[in-house]
Amino acid sequence: MAKLSVTLIDVGHGDCIFIETEDSSKDLHFALIDCPDSRFQRPGFLYVKRRVERLYPDKKKRPHPIFEFVMMTHSHKDHCLGLSRIIKEFGCKAFLHGRMTSGASSTHVLSYVKRTMASSTFLVDSTTPFPVPSLGVANLTVLYPDSSPASISENDNSVVLAIEQDGISVLLTGDIENGCWSAITVPSGTEAIKAPHHGASNATISSPGISPWVPLLTNAKVGISCHSVPHGHPDPASVALIELSHTVYRTDLHGDVSFCIENGAFTVKCWQ
Numbered sequence: 089m090a091k092l093s094v095t096l097i098d099v100g101h102g103d104c105i106f107i108e109t110e111d112s113s114k115d116l117h118f119a120l121i122d123c124p125d126s127r128f129q130r131p132g133f134l135y136v137k138r139r140v141e142r143l144y145p146d147k148k149k150r151p152h153p154i155f156e157f158v159m160m161t162h163s164h165k166d167h168c169l170g171l172s173r174i175i176k177e178f179g180c181k182a183f184l185h186g187r188m189t190s191g192a193s194s195t196h197v198l199s200y201v202k203r204t205m206a207s208s209t210f211l212v213d214s215t216t217p218f219p220v221p222s223l224g225v226a227n228l229t230v231l232y233p234d235s236s237p238a239s240i241s242e243n244d245n246s247v248v249l250a251i252e253q254d255g256i257s258v259l260l261t262g263d264i265e266n267g268c269w270s271a272i273t274v275p276s277g278t279e280a281i282k283a284p285h286h287g288a289s290n291a292t293i294s295s296p297g298i299s300p301w302v303p304l305l306t307n308a309k310v311g312i313s314c315h316s317v318p319h320g321h322p323d324p325a326s327v328a329l330i331e332l333s334h335t336v337y338r339t340d341l342h343g344d345v346s347f348c349i350e351n352g353a354f355t356v357k358c359w360q
Contacts (some may be wrong), residue, residue: 090225100258101131102167105121142287158183163189164243180208182208183208184220185209213234214233231275232272242263259280260277266290286320287327289323293323299326303333305334311345314340343358344359
């Protein structure tokens with residue numbers, strides 16, 4: 089019995105994605121993508137802590153490092169500010185990041201990982217093999233960006249990752265904006281997508297009534313990691329356009345949203 093869950097954690101102001109797999113031998117594997125935690129708000133850290141404690145109530149039997157990899161999709165603080173604390177507390181075997189321009193938050197994270205795990209830090213893009221080719225039963229593929237120099241738009245430097253099990257894929261899109269989709273091939277069998285850039289209009293509507301990605305994902309479920317304060321994401325017009333053809337799950341309305349694959353079947357679970 090193979091299981092995969094990809095959970096959009098309700099952190100309120102950015103992205104934090106917890107990935108968990110279980111194979112037929114009951115072996116568990118974990119990864120984390122992004123974390124916006126600040127010094128005073130730590131929803132990502134607390135989610136991971138509670139999940140690990142539930143799975144491993146005996147601390148002596150708890151593996152360390154917990155994570156096969158931690159990834160920073162791009163350098164905006166609502167995606168990376170809390171990663172150093174996550175890595176320090178739970179450990180990871182590899183730290184992955186995409187191309188980026190300079191940013192204070194990402195500079196702090198990269199400085200930390202280069203001091204503590206320099207030999208296990210990797211730049212990832214769509215032209216080279218993924219440093220962690222599988223996560224238990226799940227297969228991982230970078231769809232974007234390629235090896236071109238970093239964009240002046242930090243959002244467009246986001247890593248886009250496809251996670252596949254049993255022919256079913258979940259697409260994680262960071263904060264890419266509308267112009268990036270011409271360079272992305274959506275895998276067949278994609279059943280779910282994390283809406284890019286928290287459902288913002290510049291990542292959903294390319295012209296009135298037109299989206300560059302919604303028509304590419306027939307019947308796929310859409311998850312939105314909301315960022316209502318201060319940015320007002322998701323954009324109401326964008327949500328309305330998506331809902332014309334897709335079921336939408338929002339962290340501000342549904343809590344933690346889990347895309348689950350088990351024995352070839354796909355489901356969505358919400359946790360408030």
